[in-house]
Amino acid sequence: MKTIEKIRNLTKGTVLFEEPLSKHTSFKIGGPAEIFVEPSCVDDLEKVIKFAKQNNLEVTVIGNGTNILVADEGIRGIVIKLGNKFGKFTFSQNIAFIEAGASLQFFIEQSMRHNLGGLEFAFGIPGAIGGAIAMNAGTNSHYISTKVLYGDVMDLNGKIYRFKHDDFHFDYRYSILQDERLILLNAVIAMEEKDEKEIVKAKEMNLRVRYDKQPLDFPCAGSVFKNPPTTYAGKVLEESGCKGLHFGDAIISDKHANFIVNLGNATADDVVNLIREAQSRVYKNKDLVLELEIKLLGDFKNLGLIERKK
Template sequence: MNMKEILMVFKDLQQMVPKTEIAMSEPLSKHTFIKTGGNGDVFIKPFDVLDLQKIVKYAFSHDIPLTVLGKGTNVIIRDEGIRGIVVSLDQLTKVSVTGEIITVGSGANIIDVSRIALQHQLSGLEFACGIPGTVGGALIMNAGAYGGEISEVLTSATVLTQSGELRTFKVGEFQFGYRSSIFANENLIILEAVFSLKTADPTIIKAKMDENTFLRESKQPLEYPSCGSVFKRPPGHFAGKLIQDSGLQGTRIGGAEVSTKHAGFIVNVDNATSTDYIQLIQHVQKTVKEKFGVDLETEVKIIGDDS
């Protein structure tokens, strides 16, 4: 959009959802873990689900591109930024616990939800205690770690379609696979998730969470900004091992570097740009393909204007 169009959308949304925080030409590097990315034309944080539904319907009816961000943990936004409306869901964080059921807004941190489960002596989310993303992002990716994944505990999810229609999905409809789901396949906007857990001894729950936290802190390069595991696990292989055996650890393009601590991570060591990241990803893919004949598919999502 040009500046005149951006201003028009900005004013329309101000009138439509007056309680909502809205900005023009927002630096999206402020909203990603790797601290890179260009500007979003119109950036907005809906106050509640009703406001979000209004925004989605407005974008659909005016044929304006709409992009939804969580915490920006598993995403690279190109340096050219994102055209149209960018929506952050970090206001949708309500959590409620009833017996063994946790109902939570999509913008809540999945780590926080795992800790709430511990407080209520509920087991099933221990694997998520180190996943630095939102509930919505975890559903989209069928996030998993240390032997557990979202598909094992999710019982229902409320979403918006791209046209603003409200829908609820239940067990059997999620189409979960390895790092995939119906939410990703149909580009759905997750509003709320319902997890079914099991009552257990809190000392055992905490011990498992402590173990997972130790493993994460000892193996992952948490001292630098990163977007988590860059590549999916290729069938019959481990991405990190292939990258390590290709001699790529420490390889740097601009300020982005293949981690010397864990080869499956690319870290921002010196004011990297998204272009640095993307070029390094492509270099890693090309090298691994040449050495081992294996195609590495990205787990991280690369989005934004590539014109």
């Protein structure tokens, strides 16, 4: 029996061969996943993970693909997307239990209807809860980590652990999920009791700021670089003449220099060439090494980015 058929026997979810990942990323860029699986429940996920281990298949997990750049050659092994089947959430007073595939936007909209807030800063951040916690998504002053009480994670042996807040080792756009091969299954989040009207006001204000500042008309993956400790990546990129730079259909936005947008047919190589050029200009002009915020998935040969001295 072929590998893909064996995996189909393990899960009631979706199993696809050579699935284009451009369909699963907000950049609309990326080659195929050799095997693409959307498991239907934790038991299915565990079976797929154990199968991958027994068969030496690489595992990559994605959420809504809004902070990743996938290589043009795609990703070997199994790409697991935690999607709608992992999308449930419930409330108990001001505590929310959320599965990792739930949409962050849908969740905060529904919380608002229950007069629960605290995540207003996240209005306009696309993606799923798993991706948001893995990336410690937020703004310059607010991070989702501050609300996370605990969560369940699965390792690549299929074993499940309960992580308390501190076990995630949260930092600016960082959690340990990025370094340890762990899949977040769910999280428990502390919300604040607030009047719906007050939340709506904050939502409208936050969305207006985003529409004014961000190039939301074209596919992108949010901020490309992390902000350095003392300044903004967008500012130093702009001051280094990066706005409007382009390779193929990948261009540094004129509206916000920390956004690369896909004008239609950009490739991952185009984006990487642009990242390299932008990083090098800022290094020469400002003596600053910008670090990537977006995650590169797949094989990027000869990346040649400047490393920050530890």
